[in-house]
Amino acid sequence: MNAVVETHGLTVSVPGRDGRVGVVARASIAIHPGKTLCLVGESGSGKSVTALSIMRLIELRGGHIEAGEIRLAGLSLAALSQREMAELRGRRIGIIFQDPMTAFDPLFTAGEQIAEVLRRHRGLGHRAAWSEAVALLRRVHIPEPEARAAQHPHELSGGMR
Numbered sequence: 001m002n003a004v005v006e007t008h009g010l011t012v013s014v015p016g017r018d019g020r021v022g023v024v025a026r027a028s029i030a031i032h033p034g035k036t037l038c039l040v041g042e043s044g045s046g047k048s049v050t051a052l053s054i055m056r057l058i059e060l061r062g063g064h065i066e067a068g069e070i071r072l073a074g075l076s077l078a079a080l081s082q083r084e085m086a087e088l089r090g091r092r093i094g095i096i097f098q099d100p101m102t103a104f105d106p107l108f109t110a111g112e113q114i115a116e117v118l119r120r121h122r123g124l125g126h127r128a129a130w131s132e133a134v135a136l137l138r139r140v141h142i143p144e145p146e147a148r149a150a151q152h153p154h155e156l157s158g159g160m161r
Contacts, residue, residue, distance in 0.1 A: 002074065003030035005054060005093070010068035012046075012053045020064065023049045027068070048097075055095050056085045091121040103161055104153035110160075111137075111149025 012024040024046040031037045039047040052058040054070055056077055070077040072093055077085065097103060104113055114136060115129035124132060130149070137145035142160055153161055 001032050003032050003071070004073055005029075005031040006069075006071050007050075007054060008069045010050065010053060010070065011066040012049055012058060012063055013066050014049070014058070014061075014063045022066070023063075024053065051095050055089060055093060056080070056082065057089075057095075090117050101153075101158065101161065106153050109150055109152055110156060114149070 006029065008028045010024055010027040010029075011022065013020040013022050015021075027046075027050055029037060029039075029050075039050060041047050049058060049063065052061070053063070053065055054077070056065075056070070058065065059082070065078065072088065077088075080088070104110060108116075111130060111133045114133035115124075115126070118124045118129040118132050119126070122129075122132075134145045134149050137148055142148050148156060148160065
């Protein structure tokens with residue numbers, strides 16, 4: 001079975017005080033359909049940098065992919081522009097960070113943030129995106145989804161976030 005996401009020899013550096021610092025060296029991973037891959041390591045071992053690199057978000061934070069391949073269902077992500085990557089993110093590939101307290105922007109309601117993704121990636125209008133955002137909250141058993149969609153992140157419990 002072919003991997004959905006894979007890296008081969010992924011090597012990544014980030015800016016440091018005295019120049020670039022290598023933080024991921026020759027990482028090769030494969031995520032197959034229906035399977036889960038867990039990256040385990042101590043703080044600072046490169047788990048988040050690896051995930052950000054797969055998404056090509058590390059480049060937006062000053063990082064640099066020095067070597068290696070990154071593929072999504074056989075498509076070379078390294079060959080894509082950031083604009084092309086932006087079209088894939090949230091539609092075909094995504095990342096969920098472990099800290100729920102920082103997952104949402106505190107200035108916008110939860111519903112607005114979910115609806116924004118639906119407008120961008122599914123082309124829905126404002127009303128349709130809002131309705132779908134509420135439906136998604138209902139689908140994951142958030143109590144009173146209409147009310148929760150209208151709340152800001154600090155008004156939601158940690159589990160809801």
